[in-house]
Amino acid sequence: MRTQCQYGKGLLLAFAVIGLAWPAGAQSVDDLLLPPDAKPGECYTRVFVPPVYRTTSETVLAKNAYEKVDIVPAEYGWEQKTVLVKEASEKLELVPATYEWVEEKVLVKPVAKKVVEVPAEFETVTERVLETPAHTIWKKGRGPIEKVSNSTGEIMCLVEVPATYKTVTKRVLKNPATTREVEVPAEYKSVRKQVMKTPPSTRVVKIPAEHQTIKVRTLLSEPQVKTTKIPANYQTVTKTAKVADGRMEWRQILCETNTDANTVKNIQAKLRNADYYEGPLDGIIGPRTLSALRAFQKAKGLPEAGLTMESLKELGVSLKR
Numbered sequence: 659m660r661t662q663c664q665y666g667k668g669l670l671l672a673f674a675v676i677g678l679a680w681p682a683g684a685q686s687v688d689d690l691l692l693p694p695d696a697k698p699g700e701c702y703t704r705v706f707v708p709p710v711y712r713t714t715s716e717t718v719l720a721k722n723a724y725e726k727v728d729i730v731p732a733e734y735g736w737e738q739k740t741v742l743v744k745e746a747s748e749k750l751e752l753v754p755a756t757y758e759w760v761e762e763k764v765l766v767k768p769v770a771k772k773v774v775e776v777p778a779e780f781e782t783v784t785e786r787v788l789e790t791p792a793h794t795i796w797k798k799g800r801g802p803i804e805k806v807s808n809s810t811g812e813i814m815c816l817v818e819v820p821a822t823y824k825t826v827t828k829r830v831l832k833n834p835a836t837t838r839e840v841e842v843p844a845e846y847k848s849v850r851k852q853v854m855k856t857p858p859s860t861r862v863v864k865i866p867a868e869h870q871t872i873k874v875r876t877l878l879s880e881p882q883v884k885t886t887k888i889p890a891n892y893q894t895v896t897k898t899a900k901v902a903d904g905r906m907e908w909r910q911i912l913c914e915t916n917t918d919a920n921t922v923k924n925i926q927a928k929l930r931n932a933d934y935y936e937g938p939l940d941g942i943i944g945p946r947t948l949s950a951l952r953a954f955q956k957a958k959g960l961p962e963a964g965l966t967m968e969s970l971k972e973l974g975v976s977l978k979r
Contacts, residue, residue, distance in 0.1 A: 716894070
């Protein structure tokens with residue numbers, strides 16, 4: 659068994675290791691080893707009293723003032739609109755040839771020439787033909803002048819006898835026999851045939867534009883930039899400052915020496931009502947009861963040192979004297 663001196667050295671070492679301040683009013687190690695002003699029937703345990711903190715509130719700038727830029731989107735509506743679907747255009751269209759039936763003389767045999775004999779031509783002519791040419795002859799003179807004197811003979815006169823002619827008819831050659839070219843006319847045959855009346859051609863056909871009525875979305879209002887001044891945001895910040903260091907001190911507790919089953923049952927009932935204990939109300943300080951008590955103390959910021967009077971007060975458990 660350790661002596662009181664050994665406990666004292668260990669306690670001093672523990673305070674040094676964990677950096678705890680020496681309790682005020684403790685003059686020696688003995689003052690720390692025994693509870694002060696204890697009365698008969700009371701039980702104590704040494705617990706660590708956590709440091710004491712003070713909570714202060716301070717208003718600090720959380721967010722600087724700024725300008726918020728919002729884009730107000732454009733507004734659109736619907737309207738009926740006629741739009742051009744296909745532009746007007748032109749196309750070339752073939753106009754076919756037209757035909758008709760006509761009667762036509764077709765040359766069967768072309769014009770030709772042939773040589774024919776032209777017989778000689780004769781004519782009957784009447785012609786005076788000199789039968790006897792003019793001449794002179796001596797003829798006896800007759801009448802008173804036939805003799806000039808008796809001494810002369812007969813008178814002889816040289817008389818001119820005119821020429822005598824006779825009319826003869828004869829057939830004479832007027833044109834000798836010849837040949838000549840004779841044109842043989844062409845020979846034609848009437849035939850019925852289909853002939854082109856108008857030749858094929860092209861024409862420009864105008865194709866009108868095509869329009870369609872559709873429902874279109876139109877802009878009603880332009881998008882806008884809206885600037886909103888956002889003021890600075892301040893918030894209250896809670897600061898916790900330590901005002902006292904943690905320390906070890908004696909605290910009065912309940913134990914098997916100074917409690918009874920009814921008190922333990924009351925504690926178990928309070929823990930169950932606070933949703934920390936799920937076991938039976940058997941009046942036994944067992945592991946389940948102690949585990950629920952530690953959870954309660956931790957949640958309430960109480961020293962975790964068994965059934966301390968602070969814990970009983972927080973639970974609302976009163977001890978009957």
